[in-house]
Amino acid sequence: xxxxxxxxxxxxxxxxxxxxxxxxxxxxxxxxxxxxxxxxxxxxxxxxxxxxxxxxxxxxxxxxxxxxxxxxxxxxxxxxxxxxxxxxxxxxxxxxxxxxxxxxxxxxxxxxxxxxxxxxxxxxxxxxxxxxxxxxxxxxxxxxxxxxxxxxxxxxxxxxxxxxxxxxxxxxxxxxxxxxxxxxxxxxxxxxxxxxxxxxxxxxxxxxxxxxxxxxxxxxxxxxxxxxxxxxxxxxxxxxxxxxxxxxxxxxxxxxxxxxxxxxxxxxxxxxxxxxxxxxxxxxxxxxxxxxxxxxxxxxxxxxxxxxx
Amino acid sequence: xxxxxxxxxxxxxxxxxxxxxxxxxxxxxxxxxxxxxxxxxxxxxxxxxxxxxxxxxxxxxxxxxxxxxxxxxxxxxxxxxxxxxxxxxxxxxxxxxxxxxxxxxxxxxxxxxxxxxxxxxxxxxxxxxxxxxxxxxxxxxxxxxxxxxxxxxxxxxxxxxxxxxxxxxxxxxxxxxxxxxxxxxxxxxxxxxxxxxxxxxxxxxxxxxxxxxxxxxxxxxxxxxxxxxxxxxxxxxxxxxxxxxxxxxxxxxxxxxxxxxxxxxxxxxxxxxxxxxxxxxxxxxxxxxxxxxxxxxxxxxxxxxxxxxxxxxxxxxxxxxxxxxxxxxxxxxxxxxxxxxxxxxxxxxxxxxxxxxxxxxxxxxxxxx
Numbered sequence: 001x002x003x004x005x006x007x008x009x010x011x012x013x014x015x016x017x018x019x020x021x022x023x024x025x026x027x028x029x030x031x032x033x034x035x036x037x038x039x040x041x042x043x044x045x046x047x048x049x050x051x052x053x054x055x056x057x058x059x060x061x062x063x064x065x066x067x068x069x070x071x072x073x074x075x076x077x078x079x080x081x082x083x084x085x086x087x088x089x090x091x092x093x094x095x096x097x098x099x100x101x102x103x104x105x106x107x108x109x110x111x112x113x114x115x116x117x118x119x120x121x122x123x124x125x126x127x128x129x130x131x132x133x134x135x136x137x138x139x140x141x142x143x144x145x146x147x148x149x150x151x152x153x154x155x156x157x158x159x160x161x162x163x164x165x166x167x168x169x170x171x172x173x174x175x176x177x178x179x180x181x182x183x184x185x186x187x188x189x190x191x192x193x194x195x196x197x198x199x200x201x202x203x204x205x206x207x208x209x210x211x212x213x214x215x216x217x218x219x220x221x222x223x224x225x226x227x228x229x230x231x232x233x234x235x236x237x238x239x240x241x242x243x244x245x246x247x248x249x250x251x252x253x254x255x256x257x258x259x260x261x262x263x264x265x266x267x268x269x270x271x272x273x274x275x276x277x278x279x280x281x282x283x284x285x286x287x288x289x290x291x292x293x294x295x296x297x298x299x300x301x302x303x304x305x306x307x308x309x
Numbered sequence: 310x311x312x313x314x315x316x317x318x319x320x321x322x323x324x325x326x327x328x329x330x331x332x333x334x335x336x337x338x339x340x341x342x343x344x345x346x347x348x349x350x351x352x353x354x355x356x357x358x359x360x361x362x363x364x365x366x367x368x369x370x371x372x373x374x375x376x377x378x379x380x381x382x383x384x385x386x387x388x389x390x391x392x393x394x395x396x397x398x399x400x401x402x403x404x405x406x407x408x409x410x411x412x413x414x415x416x417x418x419x420x421x422x423x424x425x426x427x428x429x430x431x432x433x434x435x436x437x438x439x440x441x442x443x444x445x446x447x448x449x450x451x452x453x454x455x456x457x458x459x460x461x462x463x464x465x466x467x468x469x470x471x472x473x474x475x476x477x478x479x480x481x482x483x484x485x486x487x488x489x490x491x492x493x494x495x496x497x498x499x500x501x502x503x504x505x506x507x508x509x510x511x512x513x514x515x516x517x518x519x520x521x522x523x524x525x526x527x528x529x530x531x532x533x534x535x536x537x538x539x540x541x542x543x544x545x546x547x548x549x550x551x552x553x554x555x556x557x558x559x560x561x562x563x564x565x566x567x568x569x570x571x572x573x574x575x576x577x578x579x580x581x582x583x584x585x586x587x588x589x590x591x592x593x594x595x596x597x598x599x600x601x602x603x604x605x606x607x608x609x610x611x612x613x614x615x616x617x618x619x620x621x622x623x624x625x626x627x628x629x630x631x632x633x634x635x636x637x638x639x640x641x642x643x644x645x646x647x648x649x650x651x652x653x654x655x656x657x658x659x660x661x662x663x664x665x666x667x668x669x670x671x672x673x674x675x676x677x678x
Contacts, residue, residue, distance in 0.1 A: 152610060
């Protein structure tokens with residue numbers, strides 16, 4: 001009681017102008033911090049984009065603003081064969097680049113699709129039915145799947161190198177997609193289990209009463225409701241597999257090489273061919289940057305699955 | 310009316326409980342298993358040089374394994390009915406994971422105890438615990454392990470920054486959506502591309518904008534990768550730049566899920582921002598924080614691509630992570646046996662560490678809340 005009285009006095013002692021000043025100062029601080037971090041988050045992206053249209057002089061003199069401090073030129077894109085003037089001419093570097101880009105697209109999408117199918121099925125089963133396999137109950141089976149997440153790639157990398165050689169899967173897109181599926185499967189199961197747990201089990205029961213089998217109930221009733229979770233799981237898988245470098249570097253050599261491997265090989269082999277590097281990096285980050293802008297809410301949904309009750 | 314429905318359901322369930330063709334189902338599974346064993350054995354004998362016939366590689370065995378998986382699924386449904394159909398949900402993922410994890414792990418354990426070097430012509434020989442002895446005497450490996458400790462401690466800094474950003478985004482601000490997307494973007498970017506964008510160009514000694522900025526701030530020779538500690542911080546900064554958004558999003562979701570009444574009550578009680586944060590927000594956020602930090606640690610333990618592509622572990626191993634160290638052992642020295650032993654040892658360390666960490670944090674959260 002006494003405390004609240006004394007606090008009341010403190011509040012009344014403060015005049016309105018003091019409050020207004022405090023408010024403005026806190027506003028300025030908050031927006032200042034927000035803008036500062038926006039610059040930190042976006043400048044490297046801007047730097048890469050702008051460097052891809054700079055000439056050597058503009059790079060060495062540190063010019064930053066196109067049209068104001070330097071004249072943009074398609075330099076980086078021309079060396080890739082992707083500038084408007086080289087677009088219709090044959091270009092070996094463009095063929096190489098497009099092959100890597102296609103590999104990345106095919107590998108990451110097929111791995112994500114496979115992971116979402118396998119993961120959604122498993123997560124649905126684990127959220128609805130009671131299993132018993134040897135000594136393992138649902139909890140143990142879930143743990144078995146999720147524990148794969150802590151497996152560092154280095155542990156699998158070498159046995160996989162040998163295994164894939166025996167299976168003739170080395171340097172193939174299929175082989176790479178399979179191992180990518182494995183790496184994102186725990187995350188998909190994690191997200192989808194959370195998603196299915198939020199759907200009331202009464203819906204399944206109603207479907208069963210209507211004469212649907214458990215697969216019918218899953219396919220016709222539950223899956224459409226769980227679609228946002230599947231999109232979230234797919235996008236998160238896509239982010240992780242598109243950016244994956246470790247396995248791609250070890251398990252591919254020529255045919256199945258993906259974009260990150262191309263970026264990495266360019267990094268080590270050049271002097272100061274910055275514009276090409278910037279153009280290649282731009283293409284490596286652009287698809288996901290666009291997805292990030294357009295589908296931000298699915299990424300947030302995927303990341304926060306299961307962490308907030 | 311209700312009674313008839315119940316009876317109908319019961320009848321249908323009775324038909325479902327026993328499969329339609331139990332013997333056919335079981336026969337299918339047995340036949341497929343025999344086929345798998347036969348093909349596998351043929352190939353193993355051929356590869357061992359015992360029998361003259363077989364396939365050029367193990368690929369056919371993989372196909373037969375897929376057939377076996379399908380037969381197992383069909384057999385389950387035929388023999389066990391509804392229970393089989395239910396098992397079918399988990400079966401594909403389980404078979405996939407088992408096939409693709411168990412073999413490499415078992416095989417990895419075997420090669421960890423050999424002196425296999427892909428570059429040497431003599432093939433692989435079992436060499437007992439030689440690799441383990443070498444591991445304990447390898448200063449570079451222990452150096453990498455020590456670096457992992459530094460990198461893991463940096464997670465706390467990442468967490469603090471991410472918490473600050475989450476609080477900012479949760480404040481009463483305009484254009485919240487814009488800031489959220491902008492803050493999230495680095496998370497989407499390929500670490501390999503980031504290695505070039507930040508590590509190789511922005512931090513470049515002569516022309517990089519970060520180096521230029523540092524010169525303006527009074528650092529006369531801003532070389533980011535020649536001093537061990539500065540190099541470590543530079544690598545960590547890049548990794549943090551990519552992953553802070555991840556922690557931030559988790560914490561932001563936690564902040565938004567917090568009951569509004571709690572902070573209202575605190576404001577009426579006259580708590581200032583600082584007190585409010587430490588006495589209310591922070592304790593309430595502990596469970597989310599623990600999830601975020603533990604997940605972040607799991608990913609941190611895999612850190613490799615940024616190190617491989619900016620410093621290759623230099624200068625003098627100062628930025629090496631265990632993963633990047635083993636990567637070089639494979640990639641440049643083809644030292645398969647020893648590299649695998651390092652990886653297996655690292656896996657054991659990770660499992661022990663994570664078990665302890667989960668146990669500890671679990672108890673900590675339970676005591677606080």
